[in-house]
Amino acid sequence: MNTNLFHNIANVASLALAGVTAMLLASGCSQYAGDMFDCSHSWINPTYTTTAIAGLQVIKLVVNILRDGPGGLIKPQPPVQ
Numbered sequence: 001m002n003t004n005l006f007h008n009i010a011n012v013a014s015l016a017l018a019g020v021t022a023m024l025l026a027s028g029c030s031q032y033a034g035d036m037f038d039c040s041h042s043w044i045n046p047t048y049t050t051t052a053i054a055g056l057q058v059i060k061l062v063v064n065i066l067r068d069g070p071g072g073l074i075k076p077q078p079p080v081q
Contacts, residue, residue, distance in 0.1 A: 002076040
């Protein structure tokens with residue numbers, strides 16, 4: 001696995017793990033025992049936060065694909081000069 005492939009896998013993982021949880025907790029959701037979320041006091045609908053985070057990550061991947069092509073997501077990057 002090269003660093004570019006790892007970078008793109010990490011972007012997707014950050015969307016699924018850290019992003020959603022952080023945004024929901026910041027908007028007023030509470031996490032209780034048993035890993036249940038209560039978003040009744042949230043000022044943001046959890047659907048909107050999830051959509052916004054997913055949208056940003058999709059835009060980032062699209063920009064990478066437009067810049068380097070689909071194969072660019074997994075090819076090794078050139079050395080930094």
